[in-house]
Amino acid sequence: MALPTDKVIGIMADNLRKRKNVIPLSAKKSTAWAEGLNLPRGGETVIYTGLLYQLMPGITGLAAKMASYENSFMRHLMGMGRLANKFINVAAFMGGAKPAVYKEYNRILRNIACLLQKSGVEFGYLYEQELYTGTLLHDNGVEHLVKKQAQRVWDVLQKNGVKEVITTDPHTTNMLRSVFPEMIEGYDLKVRSYLEVLAEVAPEATNPLNKELVIHDSCMYARYENVIDEPRQVLAKAGAKVVEPDYAGKLTWCCGGPVESLFPAKSKGVAEERVSQLAENGKQITAMCPICVFSLREAAEKRDDGTEIHDIIDHLSEAYCIDK
Amino acid sequence: MYKIDADFVEAVSHSDEFNANACMHCGNCTASCPMGLELLPRKLFRYVVVGLEKMVVENAETIYSCLLCKMCEESCPADVHIAGNVKKLRNYINTKYYKL
Numbered sequence: 506m507a508l509p510t511d512k513v514i515g516i517m518a519d520n521l522r523k524r525k526n527v528i529p530l531s532a533k534k535s536t537a538w539a540e541g542l543n544l545p546r547g548g549e550t551v552i553y554t555g556l557l558y559q560l561m562p563g564i565t566g567l568a569a570k571m572a573s574y575e576n577s578f579m580r581h582l583m584g585m586g587r588l589a590n591k592f593i594n595v596a597a598f599m600g601g602a603k604p605a606v607y608k609e610y611n612r613i614l615r616n617i618a619c620l621l622q623k624s625g626v627e628f629g630y631l632y633e634q635e636l637y638t639g640t641l642l643h644d645n646g647v648e649h650l651v652k653k654q655a656q657r658v659w660d661v662l663q664k665n666g667v668k669e670v671i672t673t674d675p676h677t678t679n680m681l682r683s684v685f686p687e688m689i690e691g692y693d694l695k696v697r698s699y700l701e702v703l704a705e706v707a708p709e710a711t712n713p714l715n716k717e718l719v720i721h722d723s724c725m726y727a728r729y730e731n732v733i734d735e736p737r738q739v740l741a742k743a744g745a746k747v748v749e750p751d752y753a754g755k756l757t758w759c760c761g762g763p764v765e766s767l768f769p770a771k772s773k774g775v776a777e778e779r780v781s782q783l784a785e786n787g788k789q790i791t792a793m794c795p796i797c798v799f800s801l802r803e804a805a806e807k808r809d810d811g812t813e814i815h816d817i818i819d820h821l822s823e824a825y826c827i828d829k
Numbered sequence: 830m831y832k833i834d835a836d837f838v839e840a841v842s843h844s845d846e847f848n849a850n851a852c853m854h855c856g857n858c859t860a861s862c863p864m865g866l867e868l869l870p871r872k873l874f875r876y877v878v879v880g881l882e883k884m885v886v887e888n889a890e891t892i893y894s895c896l897l898c899k900m901c902e903e904s905c906p907a908d909v910h911i912a913g914n915v916k917k918l919r920n921y922i923n924t925k926y927y928k929l
Contacts, residue, residue, distance in 0.1 A: 510893050511927035518929045644897055646919025647929055724898040759863045759898035767893055775863050775896070 508575055512583035513767055514645050516590050521650050525657070526556065527641050528563040529594045532633035535559050538611035539630055542618055548629030552618055552699075553670035555677030556637045558610045561795050562602035564765075568799075572769035610795070616822040617673050617699050623825060624706045628671055634661050638680035644763060655680075655688045662694060669695040671702055675725035675732070675794045683729065698726070700793065700817070704735035710824035713744025718820060719787040720747050721779070721801065722757035723794035736793055736817060743824035748786045758782060762796035776804035784812045793817045837882035846917045849874035851907040858901035858911060866891055870901065870911045877918070885918065886926065892918050 517527040535556055544552070574580050589595055621628065639654035658681075662670070672678040675698070682696035718740060726732035733754045737747050752758040761775030780801055783790045788811050792798045795816070802814040822828055841847055854871050868891045876884040885892075897912045905911065923929040 507890055510889065511923075511929070514923065515927065515929055644916070645893070646916045646921075646923050648916075648920050649924075650929075724896070724900070728899040728903065755903055756900070759896045759900065761863075761896065763896045763898070764864075764894055768890075771864065771894060778863070 506576055506580060508571060508580050508767060508769075509583050510767055512587050513571070514642075514647065515587045516583075516595070517642055517645070517766075518647050518650055519587065519591055520594075520596075521637075521639060521642055521647075521654060523591070524594065525654075526560070526637045527639075528560055528567065528596050530556060530559055530563065530637075534607065535635065536632050537607070538614040539618070539632065542615065544618065545629040546632060547665040547667070548627075549666060550628045550669040550671065551665075551667050552621070552628050552630050552673065553677060553681065554614055554635065554673045555640070555680065556635065557640070557674045557677055558614050558795050560637070561610045561799060562606040563596060564796075565606065565799055566602045567596065568765050568769065571766060572773075575769050612828075613795075613816055613818050614673060616818050616827050619827045620707070620818070620821055620825055621671065621699060621702065623827065624703060624708060626671070626702055626706060631661065631665060631667075634665065636661060638677050638685075640676040640680050641766070643680065643684060645767075651684075652688050655685045659685065659689050659692060659694075667694070669697070672696060672698050675723040675730065676796070678732070679725050679729050698730070698732055698735070700726075700735045700739055701732060703821075704738040707739055707742050707825075710743045711826050712824055714740075714820060714824050715744055716789065717746045717748050717787050718789050718791045719750055719783050720753060721750070721760070721783055721790055721792040721797060721814075722754055723792070723797055724757060724759050726793060727755055727757045739821065740791070740817070743821050745791075745820060745824075750783050750786050752782060760792070760794075760797040760800040762794075762800040765796075765800065772800065773804065776800040777807070780804040780808065780812060780814075784808070784810070788812045790814050791817045791820055831881050831883050833880040834882040835880060837885075838878070838880040841917060841921050842877050842880075844917065847877070847914050848910050849878055849914055852909050853907055855906060857904040857906065858909075861900050861904045863898060863900055864894055864896055866894060870909065870914065873918075874909075874914060877914075886922065889922055889926075892922065 639651040761772040
């Protein structure tokens with residue numbers, strides 16, 4: 506039996522309304538990735554994470570809980586859970602991820618920032634002022650709350666005099682570049698993904714990869730934002746030979762992640778199908794979205810045949826000798 | 830028997846955010862869906878266009894199962910904004926039925 510859609514989306518909506526995020530996240534956890542990097546505060550150009558990588562440890566933990574509730578009596582208690590969540594942060598009692606998981610996702614953001622710096626890109630960071638963009642609720646059609654969140658994000662960017670952002674994931678890129686302009690009059694932010702920036706400015710690799718990588722395009726990058734050539738150009742500069750699966754570029758196959766919170770079993774089925782398609786072309790697979798990496802990695806681990814899923818920045822870090 | 834609801838047609842089908850009238854029922858969308866959703870978008874959008882609100886709401890699980898991956902839109906010869914239409918239906922259900 507499926508989880509109660511209204512309750513699951515309701516909890517996320519209540520959290521965004523009350524706690525400014527679908528899963529509450531402290532300022533300390535939001536900004537921990539930048540510790541010691543000495544990124545300037547603010548500036549006309551800033552890196553904008555949209556908190557998606559920082560949310561991943563919480564999302565992975567909750568996804569496991571939701572999967573266990575899907576066919577159990579626990580799904581009947583989600584109404585009570587939503588009621589309780591109006592007063593206390595229920596997610597805090599559902600078991601957080603291990604410190605190593607937080608470290609892993611922070612490392613990805615640190616390496617993105619370091620590679621941009623190494624490529625000569627100058628940018629600041631908004632630290633605790635940076636807000637989640639509302640992407641999960643936008644997907645689920647809670648538009649009135651997303652519009653409010655869009656205005657909050659825009660107010661923060663304007664207050665800090667930000668003219669351009671460099672994003673770190675496809676969903677935040679889509680929200681800031683394509684969704685918010687439809688919601689806010691006079692919105693004129695320049696938005697580029699770090700992969701688009703690196704495609705222009707990244708130097709040749711110091712430690713060329715000299716290996717084949719099967720590429721998994723994110724639906725959001727490929728079909729919503731037309732970011733298809735750039736990851737390939739960046740990987741080529743890094744010395745990788747990009748292997749194209751049957752479904753690639755504009756015709757990429759979804760990882761299943763978008764419905765993970767509502768229909769875990771269906772989501773896993775799509776992920777398993779996608780990993781099978783990719784693994785036909787090689788065991789080293791690269792993806793460029795935290796949700797894709799999570800969904801595909803979970804499916805790959807079940808295969809137990811050596812198929813590995815890595816975030817594209819893991820490969821780039823190796824090529825440019827960065828590991829923070 | 831299902832009641833045809835003119836208010837539903839006005840609220841969803843006639844809004845700027847919903848375009849399904851151009852759908853020619855070719856089935857490309859269904860054939861290319863990674864989720865294997867048979868109902869979306871052909872039958873579902875037809876329910877909307879003719880005002881069968883009850884049929885739409887009875888299929889809420891399908892509406893929320895859509896990945897919004899736009900694979901269907903790549904093969905749609907009529908340029909129907911399928912993912913946008915699904916979001917519009919979610920928004921309608923969230924507001925009227927889920928009170929979000």
